[in-house]
Structures are given as C-alpha cells and as structure tokens.
Amino acid sequence: MVSVFDFLDDVDSGDIRIENGDFVTGESTLQHQRDLLITEKGQYRLHPDAGVGLASFINDDLDRDDITSAIQAEFTKDGMAVGRIKINSLDSIEIAAQYK
Numbered sequence: 001m002v003s004v005f006d007f008l009d010d011v012d013s014g015d016i017r018i019e020n021g022d023f024v025t026g027e028s029t030l031q032h033q034r035d036l037l038i039t040e041k042g043q044y045r046l047h048p049d050a051g052v053g054l055a056s057f058i059n060d061d062l063d064r065d066d067i068t069s070a071i072q073a074e075f076t077k078d079g080m081a082v083g084r085i086k087i088n089s090l091d092s093i094e095i096a097a098q099y100k
Contacts, residue, residue, distance in 0.1 A: 001081070001098035004029050029080075029099060036074050037093070050074065054090060071095065 006028035008017045017024040039051030052070045057063075064087045075082050075097050083096040 002100060003027050004032065004099050006031065029097075032078065033075065033080075033095060033097065036078060037071070050077070058090060067093075 004027065005025055008024045008026050008028060008031060009015060010017050011034075036050065037052050037054050040053040040056060041051050042048050044050050052067075052074050054067070057067055067087055067090075068085050071085050071093075072082050075095075079099050080097040081100050083098075084094070085096075086094040088094070
C-alpha cells in the first residue's frame with residue numbers, strides 16, 4: 001500500500017497545523033478518510049459528487065448497508081482499497097482502507 005503525505009490539520013478545529021512557523025506535513029490517509037466521511041456532497045466545488053455525508057444519516061434509520069455502500073464507493077473513487085467496514089453506530093465506525 002502507498003503512504004500519502006499532505007498538509008495536516010488540527011482534528012478539533014480543522015485549521016491547518018503550524019509548528020515553528022511552518023506548515024506540518026505527514027502521513028494523511030486517516031485525515032482524508034475523516035474528511036470524506038464528514039463531507040456532504042456539493043461541499044467541494046471542483047468535486048461536487050465527493051463525500052459520504054455521515055451527518056445526513058443521523059436523522060434517518062441507521063441502515064448499515066446504505067452507509068457501508070456509501071463509504072465503500074467514496075473511498076474507492078478516492079483511490080483506496082477497502083478491506084473492511086464495520087459500523088457499530090455513527091459514532092463508532094471501524095474501517096480498514098489504504099491507498100493503492
């Protein structure tokens with residue numbers, strides 16, 4: 001599998017991380033996965049069809065198959081090989097996926 005490096009952001013604030021006056025870079029696969037999970041379709045101007053939009057599933061009945069399919073499709077479109085997705089709840093999703 002491939003390691004993906006990008007600018008890292010702060011998990012809590014979403015702001016880009018800066019240390020010693022410089023941008024922080026590092027392995028970013030988990031960051032990309034998190035971003036795809038929370039992004040609603042239409043949020044990225046250049047890629048309006050990107051995103052799972054987990055928040056949109058909150059008021060719906062928790063249909064694990066629909067959520068699993070959405071995650072599988074988005075991660076695959078982004079170039080990841082998805083090994084396993086286990087949804088315990090919307091607060092607890094286990095995903096084994098890496099970039100090819």
